[in-house]
Amino acid sequence: MANSVNANKLLDKKFGEKGSPEREQFKENAFSYYFGEIIKNRRKELHMSQESLAKIVGKKRPYISRIENGEDIRLSNFALLANALGLSIQITAE
Numbered sequence: 001m002a003n004s005v006n007a008n009k010l011l012d013k014k015f016g017e018k019g020s021p022e023r024e025q026f027k028e029n030a031f032s033y034y035f036g037e038i039i040k041n042r043r044k045e046l047h048m049s050q051e052s053l054a055k056i057v058g059k060k061r062p063y064i065s066r067i068e069n070g071e072d073i074r075l076s077n078f079a080l081l082a083n084a085l086g087l088s089i090q091i092t093a094e
Contacts, residue, residue: 033070035078042066042085056084 008018016022043053043064050064057080067073067081082089 019054028072031069032072035073036068036070037063039078039081039085042087043068046085048085053081053084057081 008057011023011026012018015026043050051061052070054061054064057077059077064081067077073081081087
């Protein structure tokens with residue numbers, strides 16, 4: 001186990017300690033990427049084009065592309081996309 005690495009220490013080194021502006025920006029970017037991947041993978045599972053998904057939710061195709069490429073997404077738009085793709089969203093308090 002001598003080769004094991006602590007992920008938090010790596011993140012601290014590269015993006016700063018928890019709570020720092022750099023770490024918070026990394027966290028936001030990571031969430032945006034993650035949500036984009038969920039949308040893209042589900043859309044592909046359903047054999048749906050970006051264009052057809054955009055029409056269903058009343059957006060333009062470039063918007064869907066930006067979301068799938070990890071741009072920030074508003075919760076209301078994420079809910080629209082999730083609903084159109086048959087996904088559910090669960091929000092819990094910590």
